Amino acid sequence: MVASLQQNQSFFRDLQRQAVDFDSERLLVEVEAQFESPALVEELHWRLSVLHELAEQRSLQEQFEGLRDRLTGIFAGGGSEQELLDRLRAISAIETRDGRRIDLRHFLVPERRLYSEPEYRAALEKKVANTEAHALTLTAYYPQEESALRHLVKLMQGLAGKVRDPAVRARTLKSIEDNIREMPPFQAYEALKERFLRDWLARFAGITERQLAELGPAEVQRLIVEHQRRQSTQLVQAGVKLLDSDVSEHLGIHDTLEGEFRAEDFWARANVAVKRSFNQWVLRIVQAAGMAEGRRYALFQSLADPESYLLAGLGLPELPLPGDDPIRMVPYLKPFARKAGYLLEVRHRTVGDRETYHEQLRHYALPFVFGFDRVPNLEVPRELRNFFQSSP
Secondary structure, three states: OOOOOOOOHHHHHHHHOOOOOOOHHHHHHHHHHHOOOHHHHHHHHHHHHHHHHHHOOHHHHHHHHHHHHHHHHHHHOOOOHHHHHHHHHOOOEEEOOOOOEEEHHHHHOOOOOOOOHHHHHHHHHHHHHHHHHHHHHHHHHOHHHHHHHHHHHHHHHHHHHHHOOOOOOHHHHHHHHHHHHHOHHHHHHHHHHHHHHHHHHHHHOOOOHHHHHOOOHHHHHHHHHHHHHHHHHHHHHOOEEEEOOOOHHHOOOOOOOEOOOOOOOOOOOOOHHHHHHHHHHHHHHHHHHOHHHOOOEEEEEEOOOOOEEEEEEEEOOOOOOOOOOOOOOEEEEEEEEEEOOEEEEOOHHHHOOHHHHHHHHHHHHHHHHHHHOOOOOOOOOHHHHHHHHOOO
16 A cells, blocks of 8 residues: 555645754654554654764764754655655765765664763762652552552662762762662562553553563563554544653642642532542553653643643652651643743633633643543543533
C-alpha cells in the first residue's frame, strides 16, 4: 500500500518554512501516524537522536541546522513511503567546515569522560534527587512497599546532605554511594523499578506474564519506547499532544483539582465513585506518560486550542515525619493558559468569584477529558466524564 502525506501536508510545509517551531517528537509522531512502514519510522528516529546530540555541541550548530533542514525537506516534499525511505537512507553523513565527512552514527555513542570533583558532586546530587523523587512516586503504585521506599528516601536525604558538605571528599561520597547500592532498600527499589516497567507493558501493551518472563531489560525498554510512541500518536489523533518540557516550577499540588478533595464546594456533587475515578485516572495518565521516563508528572497541550495545557501529576503535600506516618502522594490535575509567553495556572485567586473559577476549570479540562477518552487504556470513567461535563 502506498501512503502519502496528504492528511497533514501543511504541518510539514510549515515546518520547512519555519512557520512553526521545529519539534522532533511531533515530527516523529506525525510520520508514524501517517505511514505504515516501521522502517521509515526507525530511520527517522535514529537521525533525530543524532540531531539531538548535534544540538548539544555549539561547534556543530551548522551541521545541526543542515540535518534539521534536510529532514524537514524530505517530508515537506511528499511522496510514497519507499521514496521517503530512500531519501532518508541517503542521509548518512554530515560535512564539517573543512570538508570532512562524518558518519552520523558516530554521534549515537556518547564519549566516556572523567568528571572533575565539582562535576561529580553535581551529577551525584542530581542522581540522588531523581532517586528520591522516583522512590516517593512508586509508593503511589505500590503502597505495600512503602516501608522500604521510605528507608531509601531517608538514605538519599542523608547522602544529599553530605554531597553539599565541602568537607566530605568525592572519594568518601563514592564509597557511601556504593554502600547504599548494596543495601536491601536500594535493591528493593531497583527490583520495584523493573516490576513497574513490566507492569506498564502488561497494562498498556497487553503483553502476557508468560511473554514478559521471556524479556530481558533491554527488550523491556525497547518495547516501552515503541508503545509510548504509538500512544503519543493516538493522543495526537485525539487532539492532545504530550510535551517534553521542564515544568519543575509548577509541580505544586493544585488548589482544587487534587485527590484529597479539600475544595468541598467544587466537589460537593461528586460521590465516592467520582472521587475514586479521579484519582485512578490521574494515576493511570502519569503511569502511562510520565513514570516510564522517571517523572511523576506529564504535561499535555490541546491541539484544538494550543494556548491550553494540562499537567497530570503526583504531589507530596509534606515529607513524612520520623515514625510511622505514611508517604502520601496525591494525584492532581493542573490546567494552564499561555499568556504573553508564560504558562499561567488557572487558580481561584486569579480568576475571581467561585462560580467563574469552577466554570474555568471545567472549560480548560474538557478538551483533555474528551481527548483522553478516545485513547485505549486512558479512557475517562463515565461518572468522572459526566461530572466535568455537567454544570454546577
